Amino acid sequence: xxxxxxxxxxxxxxxxxxxxxxxxxxxxxxxxxxxxxxxxxxxxxxxxxxxxxxxxxxxxxxxxxxxxxxxxxxxxxxxxxxxxxxxxxxxxxxxxxxxxxxxxxxxxxxxxxxxxxxxxxxxxxxxxxxxxxxxxx
Amino acid sequence: xxxxxxxxxxxxxxxxxxxxxxxxxxxxxxxxxxxxxxxxxxxxxxxxxxxxxxxxxxxxxxxxxxxxxxxxxxxxxxxxxxxxxxxxxxxxxxxxxxxxxxxxxxxxxxxxxxxxxxxxxxxxxxxxxxxxxxxxx
Amino acid sequence: xxxxxxxxxxxxxxxxxxxxxxxxxxxxxxxxxxxxxxxxxxxxxxxxxxxxxxxxxxxxxxxxxxxxxxxxxxxxxxxxxxxxxxxxxxxxxxxxxxxxxxxxxxxxxxxxxxxxxxxxxxxxxxxxxxxxxxxxx
Amino acid sequence: xxxxxxxxxxxxxxxxxxxxxxxxxxxxxxxxxxxxxxxxxxxxxxxxxxxxxxxxxxxxxxxxxxxxxxxxxxxxxxxxxxxxxxxxxxxxxxxxxxxxxxxxxxxxxxxxxxxxxxxxxxxxxxxxxxxxxxxxx
Amino acid sequence: xxxxxxxxxxxxxxxxxxxxxxxxxxxxxxxxxxxxxxxxxxxxxxxxxxxxxxxxxxxxxxxxxxxxxxxxxxxxxxxxxxxxxxxxxxxxxxxxxxxxxxxxxxxxxxxxxxxxxxxxxxxxxxxxxxxxxxxxx
Amino acid sequence: xxxxxxxxxxxxxxxxxxxxxxxxxxxxxxxxxxxxxxxxxxxxxxxxxxxxxxxxxxxxxxxxxxxxxxxxxxxxxxxxxxxxxxxxxxxxxxxxxxxxxxxxxxxxxxxxxxxxxxxxxxxxxxxxxxxxxxxxx
Numbered sequence: 001x002x003x004x005x006x007x008x009x010x011x012x013x014x015x016x017x018x019x020x021x022x023x024x025x026x027x028x029x030x031x032x033x034x035x036x037x038x039x040x041x042x043x044x045x046x047x048x049x050x051x052x053x054x055x056x057x058x059x060x061x062x063x064x065x066x067x068x069x070x071x072x073x074x075x076x077x078x079x080x081x082x083x084x085x086x087x088x089x090x091x092x093x094x095x096x097x098x099x100x101x102x103x104x105x106x107x108x109x110x111x112x113x114x115x116x117x118x119x120x121x122x123x124x125x126x127x128x129x130x131x132x133x134x135x136x137x
Numbered sequence: 138x139x140x141x142x143x144x145x146x147x148x149x150x151x152x153x154x155x156x157x158x159x160x161x162x163x164x165x166x167x168x169x170x171x172x173x174x175x176x177x178x179x180x181x182x183x184x185x186x187x188x189x190x191x192x193x194x195x196x197x198x199x200x201x202x203x204x205x206x207x208x209x210x211x212x213x214x215x216x217x218x219x220x221x222x223x224x225x226x227x228x229x230x231x232x233x234x235x236x237x238x239x240x241x242x243x244x245x246x247x248x249x250x251x252x253x254x255x256x257x258x259x260x261x262x263x264x265x266x267x268x269x270x271x272x273x274x
Numbered sequence: 275x276x277x278x279x280x281x282x283x284x285x286x287x288x289x290x291x292x293x294x295x296x297x298x299x300x301x302x303x304x305x306x307x308x309x310x311x312x313x314x315x316x317x318x319x320x321x322x323x324x325x326x327x328x329x330x331x332x333x334x335x336x337x338x339x340x341x342x343x344x345x346x347x348x349x350x351x352x353x354x355x356x357x358x359x360x361x362x363x364x365x366x367x368x369x370x371x372x373x374x375x376x377x378x379x380x381x382x383x384x385x386x387x388x389x390x391x392x393x394x395x396x397x398x399x400x401x402x403x404x405x406x407x408x409x410x411x
Numbered sequence: 412x413x414x415x416x417x418x419x420x421x422x423x424x425x426x427x428x429x430x431x432x433x434x435x436x437x438x439x440x441x442x443x444x445x446x447x448x449x450x451x452x453x454x455x456x457x458x459x460x461x462x463x464x465x466x467x468x469x470x471x472x473x474x475x476x477x478x479x480x481x482x483x484x485x486x487x488x489x490x491x492x493x494x495x496x497x498x499x500x501x502x503x504x505x506x507x508x509x510x511x512x513x514x515x516x517x518x519x520x521x522x523x524x525x526x527x528x529x530x531x532x533x534x535x536x537x538x539x540x541x542x543x544x545x546x547x548x
Numbered sequence: 549x550x551x552x553x554x555x556x557x558x559x560x561x562x563x564x565x566x567x568x569x570x571x572x573x574x575x576x577x578x579x580x581x582x583x584x585x586x587x588x589x590x591x592x593x594x595x596x597x598x599x600x601x602x603x604x605x606x607x608x609x610x611x612x613x614x615x616x617x618x619x620x621x622x623x624x625x626x627x628x629x630x631x632x633x634x635x636x637x638x639x640x641x642x643x644x645x646x647x648x649x650x651x652x653x654x655x656x657x658x659x660x661x662x663x664x665x666x667x668x669x670x671x672x673x674x675x676x677x678x679x680x681x682x683x684x685x
Numbered sequence: 686x687x688x689x690x691x692x693x694x695x696x697x698x699x700x701x702x703x704x705x706x707x708x709x710x711x712x713x714x715x716x717x718x719x720x721x722x723x724x725x726x727x728x729x730x731x732x733x734x735x736x737x738x739x740x741x742x743x744x745x746x747x748x749x750x751x752x753x754x755x756x757x758x759x760x761x762x763x764x765x766x767x768x769x770x771x772x773x774x775x776x777x778x779x780x781x782x783x784x785x786x787x788x789x790x791x792x793x794x795x796x797x798x799x800x801x802x803x804x805x806x807x808x809x810x811x812x813x814x815x816x817x818x819x820x821x822x
Binding site for chain 4: 557559561580585590634663673674
Binding site for chain 6: 138141143145190192195196197200201
C-alpha cells in the first residue's frame with residue numbers, strides 16, 4: 001500500500017457562531033472568530049488516498065485526475081465563498097476546521113475508487129491544522 | 138545602512154467592489170473576488186525598516202518593540218476583521234492588496250523613527266503579493 | 275475522532291554531552307554538537323491532540339486556549355533558554371531532540387483533557403525532526 | 412519509541428512510459444509526463460526511522476551518520492540523474508513517485524539497524540507526494 | 549508605484565552543455581549538471597510588475613489575467629519540457645538559470661502593459677535562485 | 686546584470702550583551718536575549734552576487750563553487766558555534782543580526798570576483814531578518 005497526497009489551496013470567509021446561543025455567549029466562547037462581519041483564511045488542503053500502485057501505470061491514482069476531481073467537486077464550491085452562507089454541505093454545521101474537514105471527507109470519500117480515502121488534512125493557518133481519517137480512525 | 142524586516146500574520150475577510158459601478162460590471166471585472174458574501178485570506182505582512190545599527194545595541198530597531206507596535210497599531214485593527222466594514226483606515230478605499238499595502242504604509246511610516254520605513258510587502262496568498270516603498274520609489 | 279495540531283516556535287541553546295563520559299569520547303560521538311560553548315536552534319513544535327468535536331462548538335479543543343497553555347506551561351520555560359542549564363524538566367537528561375520531545379510530552383499530556391495528547395513533533399532544523407506519540411505507540 | 416526523520420533534496424529527470432504500450436496509449440494515459448524528451452523535478456525525501464533512544468546518547472539514530480548513509484547509498488545514485496536511464500534500482504520499473512518510493516525503501520531498509528525504517532515520504536512537487544511504510548502497512 | 553508579484557510553478561529537464569567545447573571540458577566545467585541523460589527541476593518563477601494602482605479597480609494588474617497570460621505565453625512552452633530540446637526561445641542558449649531568466653524576461657516584457665515588467669526571479673532549487681531586472685538594472 | 690543567490694543554513698548560540706553596561710541595563714534593554722546562559726538560532730543566509738553571465742557558461746558565478754567557498758570561509762567558522770566566544774570576526778562586536786550581517790559581508794566581499802557581492806540577507810528566525818548591501822547602499 002502506498003499513500004498518495006495532493007495539496008490544494010483555496011480561500012474563504014467564515015464565522016464561528018452557534019445559532020442556539022445568544023450573542024453574548026457566542027462572543028465569549030468564540031472571541032474574535034465570532035466577528036459578525038466575518039473573517040477569512042487561505043486554506044491549504046491535503047487529500048491522501050491509499051492503495052496499491054497499478055502494475056501498468058505505477059499510479060495509486062492519477063494525480064492530475066485527482067486534481068481535476070478536487071477542482072470540480074470541492075474547490076468550485078468553496079473557493080472565494082462564505083462557508084456559512086454559500087456552501088451547501090456546510091449548512092447547519094458550525095464551520096470549525098474540525099467540522100469542515102469531516103464534511104470534506106464525506107464529499108470526497110465516495111469519489112476516489114478504486115483507491116481509498118485515507119486522510120483529509122486542513123490547514124486553517126500555517127500554525128493551526130486538523131486531520132480527519134474517517135469514522136473508524 | 139541595514140534593512141530590518143519583521144514578518145507578521147493576520148487574517149481578514151474582504152470583497153472587491155467598486156461602489157460607483159453597478160453589480161454587473163463589478164461581477165465582470167472582479168469575478169469571484171466580488172462575492173457579496175465575502176471571502177478571506179491569511180495575510181502575511183513584511184515590514185522593512187532601514188537605518189544605521191545603534192553603536193550601543195547593534196539594533197536598527199528593537200524588533201520586539203516593532204512587533205509590539207505592529208500588534209497595537211495594526212493587527213488589533215485588521216486581524217479577524219472585515220476590511221470593507223471594520224477597518225477605519227480602509228473606508229472609501231477598494232481593498233485590493235495594492236491599496237491595502239499603501240494604507241498600511243501610511244499607518245506605520247510616522248511611528249518607526251529613528252529608523253525609516255523602507256517597504257511594506259503584503260502576501261494575500263503564497264503566490265500573490267505586493268510591495269509598496271513609499272511615494273518616491 | 276479528529277486530530278488537531280497547533281504549531282509553535284521558540285529558540286534555545288543546548289549542547290550534546292554525556293557527563294559519564296570523558297571529553298574525548300563526547301567529542302568523538304557528538305562531534306560539533308558537543309561544542310562546550312553551546313550552539314542553538316529555532317525549534318518548531320507541533321502539538322497534536324485527538325478527540326471528538328464538541329457538538330456545541332465544533333472544536334476538539336479551543337486552539338487559542340491551547341496556544342495560551344503552550345505559552346505558560348512550555349514556552350516560558352524553554353524560549354531563549356539553555357536546555358542543559360535553565361530548563362527544570364531537562365535536568366539529568368541528554369538534550370537530544372528525541373529526549374526533549376519525550377519530556378515535552380510528559381509536560382503537556384496531563385493538561386489537555388478532555389482531548390487526549392496524540393503526538394509531539396519537534397523540528398530541530400527544517401531537515402531534522404522527531405516525533406513521540408506516548409509510551410504505547 | 413520515537414520517530415526520527417531526516418529530509419534530503421535531489422533533482423532528477425524522468426519520463427512516465429510503459430514500454431509494453433504503444434506511443435498513442437502512453438501519450439493518452441500519461442499526458443505531458445510522457446514527453447519523450449524528459450522532464451524533471453526537485454525531489455524532497457523524508458526518511459523516518461523508529462526506535463528507542465539509546466540511553467547513553469539520547470539518539471534513536473545519529474542523524475549525521477544517517478545523512479552520510481543517504482549521501483553514499485542513495486543521493487550519489489539519483490542526484491542529477493535520469494531515473495529511467497541512469498539508476499540501477501529503477502531499471503524495469505515505471506518511475507512513478509509511488510514506485511520510486513518503494514524502491515528507495517528497499518535500498519534503505521537493510522541499512523538502518525538497530526533502528527527500523529518506518530516511512531519513506533517523497534515529494535515530487537510541493538503539492539504532490541507519496542509515502543510508503545513497507546509491505547505490512 | 550506598487551510592485552505586484554505572481555508566483556508560478558513548472559518543472560522541466562535540462563542539461564548544462566556548451567556545444568563549442570568537447571565533452572571533457574563540458575564535464576569538467578559543468579560537473580554533474582552536464583549529465584548527457586539530463587536532470588531536472590521544479591522551477592518556481594516570480595514575475596513582478598510595477599505601476600500605479602488603477603483608481604477604479606485598485607489593481608496595478610489583474611493577477612488572474614496575469615496568471616492566464618503566464619499560462620498561455622510561458623507555462624505551456626516550458627512545463628514538463630526539455631529546455632534544451634523543446635523550448636523555442638531557448639534554442640542556441642546555454643540553459644543556466646541566469647540565461648533562462650533573461651529569456652523569460654524577453655518573452656514577458658512586451659505583454660504586460662500598461663504595467664511595466666520589473667523583475668523575473670527564478671528559483672532552480674529552494675537554495676539557488678537568480679533575478680533579472682532588465683538591461684538597465 | 687543578473688543577481689544570483691545561494692541560500693545556506695547554520696546554527697549557533699549567542700547572547701545580546703553590551704560589556705560597557707552593567708547587568709541591570711543589559712537585562713532591561715535586551716530582555717530574554719540577554720540570558721547569560723545563551724540562546725540560539727537556525728540561521729538562514731542568502732548571499733547575492735551580481736554580474737554578467739559569462740558567454741561560455743551562462744553563469745554569473747558557479748554556484749557549486751560559491752557553495753564551497755561559503756562552506757570553507759564562513760560555515761566552518763560559525764556553524765554549531767557561539768558567536769560571542771568562538772567566532773574571530775565577531776570579537777568586540779555586539780552579535781545582533783544587523784552587526785552579524787555586516788561582518789559576513791566583510792568576510793565575503795573580497796572573495797567573489799569577478800562577480801560582485803550585492804547583498805547579504807540573514808534570517809535569525811523565519812519572522813525576523815536583516816539585509817546589508819554594503820556601505821554605499
